[in-house]
Amino acid sequence: MLATSGRGADARFSEIVSGSLGHYKWTGEVALSVAAKPENWSARKQEMADLSLVCAASLPLTLLAAYALQPLADARRRLPPGPRPLPLLGNLLDIGEHPHRSFASLADIHGPLMFVRLGTVPAVVATSPEAAREVLQKKNASMAARRGLDAWRVMDHDANSMVALPPRGKWRAFRQHSRAALLGPRPLDEHRAVREEEARELVRRLSAAGGAPVDVAREAFVAMVNVLCRGMFSEKLDPAVVSELTDVAEEAAVLSGLPNVSDFFPALAALDLQGIRRKAGKVLAWLYTLIDEQIERRKLSRADGDARRNDLLDVLLDMDGDVRDEDGWVMNQESIRGLLMELLLGATSVPTTIEWAMSELLQNPPAIHKLQAELRNVLGTRPCAWMEESDTGSLPYLQAVVKETLRLHPPVPFATGLAEEAVEIEGYNVPKGTTALVNIWGICRNAKVWDEPNRFLPERFLHREIEFFGADFELIAFSAGKRICPGLQLSSKMVPLILGSMLYHFDWTLPGEEDAAPVDMTEQFGLVLSMAVPLRVVPKKIL
C-alpha cells in the first residue's frame, strides 16, 4: 500500500517536475543547468521522493507526539485544565449538539475554569459563580471584546452590531442611545402604558382563539415586538409582517447556533464551506429591508416638517451623518439599521422565557395552582380586571416563577468575551486572543450552587434574596459586567406582565386533555435556547 502510493506520488511528482522543467528550459539559467545534467536530477528526484516518504510516515508520529505532550505543554504555559485536544480538531468532538450541556459535564471532570480548543480557536469556559465573576467583573476590562460569529460578518453587519463591536466608541454610543430613548429607566417609565396595552391586546387575541390551541411563544413574541416597535418607531408593524418576522427571528437564532467550520478554523472562513454565511445573508437582507422602510418613511416625514416623535429612530436620525468621537465613525443609515435590527431580534428571549415557564407550570399542577391563586387573590376576581405592571411587586410567587424559569432555562446559554490581552484567572494564564464562554446554563444547573438543580422549584426563591441584575453570579441569565443585556430592565417588566396576564385570565390545558402527550422539553440550541417543539396549549377564559 505504502509502496503503491509512493509510486503514485513519484509519478505525479515527475509529471509536475517535467512540466516545470520544460518551462525552466525557456526561462532560466538554473533550469538550463539542471536540464544539462540529467544524472544529477534523477539523484535529486530520488532524494526528494525519499524525503516525502519520511514526512508522510512521520506525520502520524508527530500528531501522536503532539497529542501526548499537549497536557505537559499546557501545564508549562499554566493554562487552565481541560479535556485533551485532538490534533487539528481540538475539542470539537467533545461538544455535540448541546454545547451548554457538554461543557457542563466536562466541567464536572476538569473544573469550573476549563481550557478548550474549538478547532484552532482557544477558549476558556467558566462554570462557577466565582469563575464567572472573574471573567465578567474582575477581568472584564480586558475580556469584554467579542470574536463574533462568521455568519454575521455578511454585508459588513459586524461593523454595526452591538453584539459584535469591541467595547469602545461605536458600541458605547449604541448602548447609550438605546438606553436613553428605549431601554433605560426614563423611556421605560414613559412607555408603561404601552406595555400594559399590549398585554391586554394579547389577552384579547387569546380569547379570540375560541378555545383552539395557541402557540405560546408566537403570541408572546407579537406582544414583545409591538412594544419594541412602538418604542423605536412609534408605530406597530403590520401583523402579517410580524408573523414573518417570527419565522425570520427563529431562523436567525438557529443559524447562529449551528456549529460552523468558519468559526472554528478562521483561515477557512472565506470558503463558507457550509453556506451558513450565505443563509445568514438572506435573513439579514430581509431584516434590513424591514428597518430601511421605517428609516426612509421617517426621513420623508421629517423632510415634510411633520411633528417629531422623539422615539429611538428620531434620536438616531438627529445624528445622521455626524462623525463621532476619536474613532471617526459616522452615524449613518447602516449604523442605525444595524442597531435597530439587533434590538428587534433581542425580543426573542422574552417569548422563549414565557414558553419555558408555561411548559414547566403545565407539568407542575401545584405550582400553577399556587400562582393562579396568588394572582386572583391580589388582583381580585372582578370581570374586566387587568394586571398592571406595578402589581408584580405584590406577587412574590410570580417573581419566584420567573426567576426559577430563568435559572432552569436561561434563554441565552452563554455569555461571551474575548481576551484582548493576557490575563490571570484563579492562578491560571489566559492568553491574549482566547475566547471566554461563561456557561450561564451550567452555572444555573451546578449542584454545588443549587439544591436539586434540575427540578423546577420556584419556592427556592421565596426565602432567598437573589436577583438577576448582574450582582449575584449564581443567577446571571442576563450576563453581567460591561456587556450585560441592555434589554434586562424591559424584560424584567415584560416577562411577569405577560406570564401573569396569561395565567390570570385563562386556565391552560394541553391539546387532547386527558390523552395529552407530555410536554416535549427538548432544547433547540441557538443564539437563544428555545423549545425544539413549540408549545401549543389551549387557553380557557376564566376572567
Ligand code: HEM
Ligand atoms: C429574558 C430576556 C433576555 C435575556 C435572558 C437576555 C440575555 C442576554 C445575555 C445573557 C446577553 C449576553 C450575551 C453574550 O455575552 O454573548 C445579552 C446580550 C444582549 N441582549 Fe439580551 N436578553 C434578554 C432580552 C433582551 C431584549 C428584550 C433585548 C432588546 C430589546 C436584548 C438585547 C440584547 C443585546 C443587543 C445584547 C448584546 C449586548 C452587548 O453585547 O453589548 N436582550 N442578552
